[in-house]
């Protein structure tokens with residue numbers, strides 16, 4: 001069966017004032033795939049994630065989701081299309097409990113299956129269940145990351161955007177988080193687009209990957225192809241976390 005693009009990014013340019021952070025980026029994510037975006041600090045990876053989510057806006061190019069043009073859509077409408085985001089730095093609500101954070105992630109439409117969806121999050125991340133009444137800000141970094149992903153899942157997304165889920169976490173916790181992403185993809189068919197500095201882990205997890213340099217996508221291929229590519233190895237893998 002031919003792969004169907006769920007997300008299509010074509011020729012996207014994004015600026016901060018006069019500074020162009022994305023120079024005409026083309027990326028696609030097919031239904032049921034895990035796609036990784038790797039690149040050095042400042043390459044534009046987070047900017048691409050945020051542009052897909054509507055802020056900052058693309059100044060040129062087109063972003064399509066499920067065949068609908070979302071380039072000009074406000075963020076809340078993009079979320080209603082069932083795109084959910086776990087942003088860089090997690091950004092959970094620190095004064096709210098774990099349960100309240102999950103409630104914030106569920107749309108009104110999804111409140112009727114809240115218990116079922118929360119239970120799914122707890123099956124995926126049992127550590128969160130033990131901390132239901134604890135305030136988000138008092139969780140460890142890894143638990144906050146789990147909560148950030150859990151909150152995004154409460155929206156029942158078709159596409160999950162993850163920005164640096166492994167940032168600053170111990171290898172064992174990174175493994176738990178990557179295993180959870182793999183599990184969601186395998187059992188629920190969830191489509192995932194993730195940004196990672198941990199290129200080795202991300203490319204092992206992903207079906208396909210893109211490499212971004214200075215606001216341009218310079219390479220793409222299957223996870224295995226990129227892992228074997230000498231340029232990728234030299235730039236992102238040698239001496240890295242593997």
Ligand SMILES: Nc1ncnc2c1ncn2[C@@H]1O[C@H](COP(=O)(O)OP(=O)(O)OP(=O)(O)O)[C@@H](O)[C@H]1O
Pocket residue numbers: 016019021039040041042043044045046047048088197
């Ligand atoms: N709010 C902002 N205002 C001005 N410039 C910005 C802003 N956010 C990002 N930039 C610039 O845009 C470029 C791309 O940044 P971006 O954060 O998207 O990179 P990144 O690949 O995600 O890097 P990192 O891995 O460090 O998060 C950089 O040159 C950065 O300095």
